[in-house]
Amino acid sequence: MTAVSPDAGRIWTAARGPLLIGVIILFAAVVVTLLRGSGEGGALDPRSFQPEGSHAVARLLEQNGVRVELTDNASSVDGATLFVTQPDLIDPQRLADLSLRASSTVLLAPSPGLRRLEPETRQPGCPLADGAGAATTGGFTYEGEQSCYDSTLVRTGSVTTIGYGGIFTNRDLDEEGNAALALSLLGQHERLVWYMPSAADRSQQKSLTDLVPDGWKYGALQLGVAAVLIAVWRARRLGRVVPEPLPVVVRAAETVEGRARLYRRSHAASHAASVLRQATRDRLAPLLGVPPGDDPSEEIARRTSRPVTSVRALLYDKEPVDDRGLVALAASLDALENEVRKA
Structure with missing residues (x-):
């Protein structure tokens, strides 16, 4: 399945650069406006010897x-x-x-x-x-x-x-x-x-928006509306997610091996163990007539004569495991599944 429109992550990745530049420019403009005219040498400054000074x-x-x-x-x-x-x-x-x-x-x-x-x-x-x-x-x-x-x-x-x-x-x-x-x-x-x-003096009594001319406010409103329309246009979905033929055929074994390598590289043995337990429960539930999501431990124990506590520990234990423990767990789950199928 392939989505035909960009997701929020892609839109943010594309837009964050221009947005950051715009924020920096706006901040610099506000600082220059507030500080402009400070210091000696300005017009009508009684300390200034310039022609426009006083x-x-x-x-x-x-x-x-x-x-x-x-x-x-x-x-x-x-x-x-x-x-x-x-x-x-x-x-x-x-x-x-x-x-x-x-x-x-x-x-x-x-x-x-x-x-x-x-x-x-x-x-x-x-x-x-x-x-x-x-x-x-x-x-x-x-x-x-x-x-x-x-x-x-x-x-x-x-x-x-x-x-x-x-x-x-x-x-x-x-x-x-x-x-x-x-x-x-x-x-x-x-x-x-x-x-x-100065503008800084006015800002002590007025908010920043009061210092912005009305024309700038109207222009900012127009830019905001345009930005929203562009975002809606770029983010719209052209329809439901549709299946596409893969350009190459990937064997299931390769997919499993690839995911296993990723788990091993990230040292995610405990996560792999949880996946194995969940997969075993999902496969056994239809065989046992247990609704999906319910605990099948008692039904498994009844059919295999195993203690309920050991079955539940095998299917739900969350203790961390290493690579060797993961191999042992896979073998134990496989043995349990075979026993249920033969019962």
Whole structure:
């Protein structure tokens, strides 16, 4: 008999390689996402001297008596100005709690904005930023109680939202009134908490699935459905198991000898003994009129005049045997079977 479809073992053997590679790639992507942006040298990092860094504005703030505290946790913001470089990476409720505790808050380009404007020099157009004058602004526009620079900078209560962070970078700080505007926003109090959240910070409040974009989730769902369909297609049975003619004729004696060699090579004499006992019981049961699976010891003892205990020990004993004991057992079982047949 030959099965016409692959079994589960074959499917797993074929699929485990690609699955392992996929898991490794996914794990690496998650680790890179969570750790990306950590360390010095990143954008808006007050320790960075790179063009997109913010060491210059941090230095100016310190020269004006403002203590700059860089953090990726922001657990203590009471009485300070809170500057959040990536508000979208923080749980909204936590961000609201931090803003209530801080004396003033500056949020950089949170989403969603009303519309997007190209960065360029703009006039303040509001009393809030008259002291700074023209500055490089753009990015998102917002609604607020006070609106400046074509609504790219707004203030509501103690929370200021700015749509473009170029004024805080080493590259653009010395242009127009960028430095004055940056100092006026970040230097409102003697202590500035410079909060640089990352994906790891968001993951403390959200599950990993919440961090995955909806498009990725939909794509993963499609891939999952496709994988299930492929598995069903590859694992389906085309019909019942059918007999096939063997390409060669194998004599029964060769099969028995081959199995015996396997038992001997694996030192499975005890297992071979169990097979011999079971085969003897199966052959004697029809001769004795005993239902299959029942103990024929009493009927054998009655017909052969052997003690029941010795017959049962011969047919059911589970004591380990060696090769010599196996030969002796085979001879004893053969003798017992001959006695039953002659009785």
